Amino acid sequence: MMRGRLFSLARAVAARVGVVVRRVWVVVRARLRVATTLGWSLVAVAVLALVVGGAFGWGELAALGLGAVLVVASAIPFVLIRPVYDVAIELAAHRVRVGERAVGRLVVRGAGRRTSPATTVRLPVGAARPEFRMPRLAPGQEYDELFTVPTVRRAILTLGPVTSVRTDPVGALRREVAWTEPELLYIHPRVVVIDSETTGILRDLEGLPTRDLADDDMSFHALREYSAGDDLRHVHWVSTARTQTLMIRQFEQTRRSHLLVVLSTDLDDYADEDEFELAVSTVGSVGLSALRGGKTLTVLTHEGTLALHGERTFMDALSGIEARPSGTGIARAARAIATAAPGASVVVFVTGAAGALADLRAASLRAPITARSVAVRATRHEQPARRVLGDLVFADVAELEQLPAALRAVSE
Template sequence: MTTEALGSAAPVTERREWWETTAEHAARWLRGVIAVVRPAAWVLIAVAVVLWIAGATLGWWELTVAATVLTVLLALCALFLIGRTAYDVTLDLTRTRVVVGERAVGALTLSNSGTRAILPSRVVLPVGAGRGEFEVHRLAPGASAEELFAIPTTKRAVVEVGPVSVVRGDPLGLFERVHRKDEPVDLYVHPRTVLFEGQSLGFLRDLEGLPATDLSRDDVSFHALREYQPGDDLRHVHWKSTARTGTVMVRQYEETRRSHFVIGLSTHPGDYRDEDEFELAISAAGSLGLRALRDSQRVEVRVQERALPSATGKQFLDSLSGVVHSRPRAGGVVDLAGIVAATLPLASVVVLVCGSGVSATKLRAACARLPFGARTLAVVAETGAAPALRRIGDADVVTVGSLEQLPAALRKVLS
């Protein structure tokens, strides 16, 4: 390509880039304009245009006057969009984790760090599916306004609080300019739980765990002596045997496993009579898991479609806050037991938690699917029922009608 051709191609490229940049800015400006116009304003704009055209075409001055009035009205309402909304917004929840029934309290602080006053605005704070609205008066430079709010927590959930939106608009609601000012904060509403006294879940009281067939260089269960090999820890040298045989001998150990506590919580809607039973089952599962964690057991929790994080009590309760009914095609408690057996075959204790919608036949089939050798307990949530204990196959089945009945029912199982 010649030098002249290259020189002529450069301006074309520059013009193309300029047009692309201009079109992008124009599109952004147009989206901004469309975003501030409410549906009612679009209707009035369309009516004003029709009146202007009809008045000019038909020569009716009444239509022209009506079009003028609407145009002036729209222009006056648009003036309310003028003004800054440059607040410094701080959203503070005193507690991001509460129990069902407790009130969550927070504070919303808006400050004017600029050099000019900020005209009155409306602040919208989304809280889950609802929202709260606050009127903020004119803020002088350096001034601030604080709004306190309370969030009712009648249901277990993960509630997203925010983001805070500052709204500038007209009294008629024709135009509205919204600026989001803060990141949302998650409020975890934990299920109710009940505490157990002592080692209430001590099905496995062996502090050394369950021995496995795998040999290890370091554990708590002594197995045998063998000759030293390069890389062995010198702390495990057995000096008496070394002195007697003339060969360096080291201890060999059997690997052990901690008590593996597994909770299978059914979330299938057909396993429960109503929502109260579902919430009771979640509270029972939470109480059992917290007790096992306090007993330093390894806890894993499964629902139909996923595993719930349960490394710590806080993480466990956070995950329970977001549990909802699974899809019907995910299967009921029998399918859940099959998932537990397939994914957690080394479980020491398995607790199945379900509702009164599960028949004894299904419960028997579910318990039969669980890992061989695991201690099995089934907890059936049936609101209003008297506590009961029965035996189905190799499993103890406890029925509870309220959360407060759970500790006494478990003591009967362990007695």
């Protein structure tokens, strides 16, 4: 009986000790993270020199170890004090276009009860890691820094988290504290305005009538004699009175305006990155014209269908599109047409100058039979021209400003 109680007590004590040891280890490990590579090297030198020097009586080696200990110990006060800040990133706009200025402001306010020491503040912007030297801040005192983000390339950049960095003069210890959550800056592609009223190929987006006749639609077509079962709401009473025969109005069915854009994201289809950027800008220009006209838009790439919920999400999605080598050409992206947009009324294929014409032809054969298909090739190093490939008409575009004229040309 006594032995069992002692065993239970020992097990309880061991469990309690284990909890304490784990908590201590968590604290120690968190504190040890402030050491840099140089700091760990100094610790290793100190331990080795003191052990070996003491074992063999080498005073010089023991002195070296003691010196390393003093260097690490003298670095502790520089990282021991943890500053307390309120930090915010203020952007003039979270969405800009290529070439526009993206300006922001970093605001740091002292939030502790005592003055925070001078420190370095790091603000990651994409792959860049700019740093600002911040002075001592009294409680309630603010420090701000204006910054500009380059927008020469379409991208989705992550800003932050803002971190404060404290280190000693030698660089043995370093303490970093994150103060904000990451924020996104969308750099949209350049676009040009395409007037759907005057640009030939986009006229279809207004809803063209088909050759299919119906008894109820928006486009009046002709009159015919009444047949049993016809809806009397469509009786044309003026013609009925004149001919003494019951006449029914007949209509042409109109198609729902649906623009499908197929963009090749195969890097092998483009001569360089500038051609791919031109292709993305082409998609953005055509897609925005459709969305602003209240039309249905679907965009297909090698990675699938873009999630579109309006102009903003459309341009955000284009900001993150990347080209990767696959060797499959635009034909692979067109495989999903039958499931993504079987009722499309216009299909625009967008690819680069390095893409095989056979792939472009194969992609066009997957378009719906009732749809009108055209293609635009981004050709930065060739002259703009209108070309015909079987029953597919396509245009080479060297500059984005040539796109409206190119779409007008392929509609002729």
